[in-house]
Amino acid sequence: MDHQGESPTGGEAAASPDKDKCKEKHTNDELVKQDSNQPSRRIARKTKRNATISAYSPAHISEPVYQWEVSSNDRVFYDKMNDLIIHQNVAAKALLVTDIKKMKENYQAVYVKFDSEMCEHITFAPNTTFFLYHSTNPNKIQISDILNNHNIYLSVCINKLSECRILATFWLPGRGLVAGESGTGASSSASAVTAASAASALSAGSTAPDASADFAVVTDHGVEIFHLSFDNLTITPLKKHVIKSEQCWYDESSSYIALLSSTHKTHAIFPYLLNNSNAIKLQKVELNIPKTDPINKNDIEIITLYDETYCIHKDYQNGRISFRCLSSSLCFDYVLDLFCNGMLETFSLDNIFGVFNYTNEKVYLFDIKYQKRKKSSFISSLSEHISSSHTVNIEYLTSPKHFRTELVLSHISFHPFNVLIDNQYGNVYKIRVDYDLFMLQICQHFANLNTSVDVLLRRPNCKKRITEMFFLSLENDIQIDDYLTIVNIINVNYRKLIEQSAKKRSTSSVRRANHKIIQPVDDIIKNLGNKTLITERDIVTDVFHSFMIKKYGLDKKETLFNFSLNFRQMEKAKRERRRGTGGRDDRGDRYMLKYRIRRSSPKGASSTPAALGASSTPPVTGTNSTPAALEASSTPPVTGTNSTPAATEQSANPAEEYKLTLSYSELHSLPMFLLYVLEYMKSLLMLNIIPNRILQTFLFDICIFYEQDNCLRQLLQFYVIADSIEVTKRLFHYWKLTQHPWAYHLCLDMSLRLGEYEMVLHLFLSANRYIKIIDFIRSHNLIDYPIAVIFQAIENDFDSPERYIIFNHVLRSLSRWIGDSDRDPEKHPLPNLQNCEKWVTLVEE
Structure with a gap:
């Protein structure tokens, strides 16, 4: 391409001399201010520290995503639907199409032959193969293909087009695409590297490309809708709506347009819905402005936020922006007050609505879904709602700031x-949002975390930021009221996304039982794309468990359940040894210390090896452990800080030991962290969300960790902790250590409800209840269970003559079983009697 312009060759824009002068003046002014404020350096340093958070807006202008040499032969267009930069060069008779989403090192734009006059607008169809354009002097509306090797152009026939003024030409969204579903307007299609492979590459980006598309042409005489067949290359008129118009506003991601009538002299905007090959007239939008003020092109815009399309009016004199929803009659009218008049420009990104004011050169960021909650009485809040039931005032999320880029x-x-x-x-730039800075400025502006969590939940890919904030709030001892607010905000969003996922999926793929929607979490995440969803899994792994590890210095590879039972075993063994040697019981001392667990350094551990004893009891493995946790279960057990050299044994690896101190307040009252976990689960249950198994097992482990046995018992009895195999195994290990009768019965009942009959047999054997074990095996048809295990357990547990009575009872039960099997082998199969000869002979003797 031959380019003639002010910029040098090479595709980079020239530096502005005005910019250099302004920058130099700005630097000199700063030096003068520093010299004149020498006594107040301390205040300046404080201001500079605060400036790192609040000096600039989180919305910033990126580096140029596209550059060209300016000349009279060049014009650049932006295709919002497909996120394409279209560069027309009349002298080269070509288009250069650049996909912004694929701006990488080896990316090359698509070169398209295009012999036409300078166009007023160019836009690509949803399949990114055909493009629609129009030009003036003379008026011409045509459609071409990116592989147009023969210079074939399809003309759009408009009656008396030469006498009309073309207001807009644009493609309509696919019939299966609703307003706002396209997100940022980026198409899933991919652009090609060369013109020869462009069509195949673009079509390969779509799994099921449409064979046709609709487009609209708006002139000062009316609105016409056409249908283009990609295969036959035919254009068919669908609908014509005659209306005299002066201006047209539209949004490519929706099917809504707004017209300013030239026949009606009132200040009214007439919106239309272009749907199903028809132009549906909607209720007019009346503007509250002086009669003498004209309506200009920049005063009105059509924008889509949160899947709803709005007509907005920018009131420059009063510094106010008004929203009227076109796609739903249930939405409120929104009013955004800038408190600063002047020319305005708007933009949107991830459903954040931004405003740039040319007067003060500041950026305002709004979220129309966020409404500041005021603490007031019910009567006052009700009266306020009645008085302003149709209009909602939206407050900006951060204080207005300047763009960082000058x-x-x-x-x-x-x-x-x-x-x-x-x-x-x-140059072509894009506005982006630094969500880390955005998060900090929201917290600074509203002085709480609630607003930041509320806003970031509606932004894409912000899960990590929210969980980090949640974690830090626990470290800083967040108040329970603020904690409940954050939890409810997260879980309300969780329920909404579950319902949205259920609507997107087919009825056959969503299981419904007792009016409950049952969906796997992985399917929900897959259906929601890049939306921010925080589940129980995220809260437990990234917040709760990480908090416990950091607070108490635990091993990341070891589960809380393993550590808690190991510690209890060790304490139990210490008490038994002290009683045997006449030592003093240390229960009073250990309850008066704070419960903190920290690793001992290798140097300190090796210097005092006698003080770091360990019990010889093997660790208990949790049932929900990962391979890393199972590996960690083989680490040496822990010991307390009150151990004496005479009461302990030297550990094989002192560097892996823990130092423990226990808190009287945490062990004699409900710990605050346990209350946090319970409130989180309560919030889920109040929203009819069944807590995930990982949260229930974590709650079980926390109760064991803080020795809240009574709390655990109530949670199990009232089914707050639901039945699961993981819980039964945890209950079994807990009962083996504590020998609480209620733990045995709860484990037995839960195993029976779950059909875990092998766990029931394990309980019977561990509790020395052998009398009815054969009858239980027969009644539940557990014919593969080895009877030799029962005999071996009886032999190991009894050293008195009573074991022969038990043996005889078990043998009589087996004899009845064998006799029934001889009479009816199909109804009563034989038990597994392998390796039982030893005990049969012993009883006979």
Whole structure:
């Protein structure tokens, strides 16, 4: 391409001399201010520390995503639907199409032959193969293909087109695509590297490309809808709606347009829905402005936020932006007050609505879903709702700030959604949001975490930021009221996303039982794309468990359940040894210390090896352990800090030992962290969300860790902790250590409800209850269970003559079973009697 312009060759824009002067002046002014404020350096340092958070807006202008040499033969367009930069060069008779989403090192734009006059607008179809364009002088509307090797152009026939003024030409979204579903307007199709492979590559990006598309043409005489068949290359008129218009506003991601009538002299905007090959007239939007004020092109915009399409009016004199929803009659009218008049430009990114004010050159960020909650009485809140039931005032999320990038924005045009085109220096920028800075500024502006969590939950891919904030709030001892607010915000969003996922999936793929929607968490995450969803798994793994590890210095590879039982075993063994040697019981001392667990350093451990004893009891393995946790279960057991050299044994690996101190307040009252976990589960249950198994097992482990046995018993009895195999195994190990009768019965009942009959047999054998064990095996048809295990357990447990009585009872039960099997082998199969000869002979003797 031959380019002639102000910028040098090579595709980079030239530096502005005005910018250099402004930058130099700005630097000199700063030096003068520093010299004149020598006594107040301490205050300046404090201001500078605060400036790292609040000096600039989190919305920032990126580096140029595209550059060209400015000339009279070049014009650049932005295709919002497909996120494409379209560069037309009349002299080269070509288009250069750049996909912003694929701006990488080896990316090459698509070169398209295009012999036409300078166009007013160019936009690609949803399949990114055909493009629609129009030009003036003379008026012409045509459609071409990116593989147009024969210069064939399809003309759109409009009656008396030469006498009309073309207001807009654009493609309509697919019939299966609703407003806002396209997200940022980025198509799933991919652009190609060369023109020869462009069509195949673009079509390969879509799993089921459409064979046709609809488009609309708006002139000052009316609105016409056409249908294009990609296979037959035919254009069919569908609908014509006659209306005299002066201006047209539209949003490519939706099917809504707004027209300013030239026949009605009132200040009213007439919106239409272009749907099902028809133009449906909607209720007009009346503007509350003086009669003498004209309505300009920049005063009105059509924008889609949260899948709803709005018509917005920018009131420059009062510094106010008004929203009227076109896609739903249930939505409120929103009013955004800037408290600063002047020319305005708007942009949107991830459903954040941004406003740039040319007067103060500051950026305002809004979220129309966020409404500041005021603490007031029910009567006052009800009266306020009645008085303003149709209008909601939206407060900006952060204090207005400047863009970090120093650009002269007076000659830069804003394009939906978030694209800036500098036609003077040949640069295309994008507006992006730094969510880390955004999070900090929200917390600074509202002085709480609730608003930040509420806003970030509606942004994509913000799970890690929210869990980090949640974790830090626990470290800083968050108040229970603030904690409950954050938890409810997270779980309400959780329920909404579950319902949205259920609507997207087919009825056959969603199991429904007793009016409950049952979906796997992985399927929910898959259906929601990049939306932020925080589940119980995220809270437990990234917040609760990480908090316990950091607070008490635990081993990441070891589960809380393993550690707790190991510690109890060790304490039990210490007490028994002290009683045997006449030592003092240390229960009073250990309850008066704070429960903190820290690793001992290898140096300190090796210097006092006698003080780091360990019990010889093997560790207990949790049932929900990962391979790493199972590996960690083989680590040496722990010991207390009150151990004496005479009462302990030297550990084989002192560096892996723990130092323990126990808190009287945490062990004699409900620990605060346990209350946090219970409130989180309560919030889920109040929203009819069945807590995931990982949360229930974690709650079990926390009760064991803090020795809250009575609390655990109530949670199990009232089914707050639901039945699961993991819980039964934990209950079994807990009962083996404590010998609490209630733990035995709860484990037995839960195993029977779950059909875990092998666990029931394990309980019977561990409790020395052999009398009815054969009858239980027969009644539940456990014919593969080895009877030799029962005989071996009886032999190991009894050293008195009573074991022969038990042997005889078991043998009589087996004799009845064998006799029934001889009479009816199909109904009564034989038991597994392998390796039982030893005990049969012993009883006979």
